[in-house]
Amino acid sequence: MNLTPKQLHILSRIRDIRLARGYSPTMQELADELGVSKVTVFEHVEALIKKGALRRQPNKARSLELCEEVDLPDETTGLKLPLVGTIAAGSPIEAVEQREHLDLESMFTPPGSAGNTFVLQVRGDSMIDEHIAEGDYVICEKRNAARSGQTVVALLDSGEATLKKLYHESGNKIRLQPANDKYEPIIVEAGRVQIQGVAIGVVRSY
Template sequence: MVNRIKRALTRRQKEILEKIQDFILEHGYAPTVRELGQMVGLANPSAVFKHLLSLERKGFLRREGGEVRLTQMPEAVNTVRLPLVGLVPAGTPREMFDTLGETVEVPAWFSGRKRGNLFCLKVTGKSMIDAYIDDGDLVVIERTDTANSGEMVVALLEDGSVTLKRLRREKGRVLLLPENPAFKPIEVKEVRIVGRVVGVIRKY
């Protein structure tokens, strides 16, 4: 089980985390900065943004492409168990998941209304480090065969190998982009999407 971080939160920061959690449970996605401000009584979006930056520095959430994703909660919360189906390389692609046959306990708000369609993978490698996904972290994957350009996905390549990368479609090209300058993009003619990343549980 991934250890939970234990860093001091202000009363306001804890309130913001709880409001984000409640919103995700109800809607399946995080609120906007403006919506969050309305929920906690902050009319100035910059004040909300300041709190989000503090929470990100403390490791409780991360922001990606304008979206807020929670990584940890400050206290024990309701949990569910998702299947840990194997390892996914964030580095050099390799053959389909090494099956682990285990389950992982995760906060219930990760699953929202999609629990039956979610599974976990353990990351190996550092090609996604600049997206705050490191070797040993767990990613929560929504099983789907479609994804938008810009989303982080688990992709099955033509040779049967899998990789965790950011999907980019441009000018008829399909690119799987790392989030680490030490790794090169992968260009493919066709790609099969296994799922998209909807959450990250960090190894601390």
């Protein structure tokens, strides 16, 4: 797909805003961010739609989304690391070499969900008892619903996004439960929270 640097930048901004806010930017918001006119952004968007990199729903605001076939330069195409054996965290065991690889992309891309995973870096310690610490990277699968007990990315109607364990309560309520006794749960009506994704893994660097 032959895209110009400006078109790649627009695609990246649309992707980032969708992940951060849960919805797409308007043409005016894109124009303000890029420091260009709304007409210029509209021309780029139309070109991207014709190239099959972008799509939108007719007569619907904030409906811009990237097509699954798009690979942006800042997105990895896969990462395999050598898996050389097992190691005990309790009693010592014999180390045995294994000539295998750990494919992180396939591990964090469930079947049928290609292009539907994203990563968020954690700020704060509200999920520390779930072994999710500040600075960790949480791998999430895009979903708009979740089961009780799953760790979710939730967008409140205040515009705040948060990582919490979700529980369905009686009376059409949702409880967003932190994994740290220092914090109180957030209890809201189901219609006042949007599920953006479900956590499927955590990566930590030292």
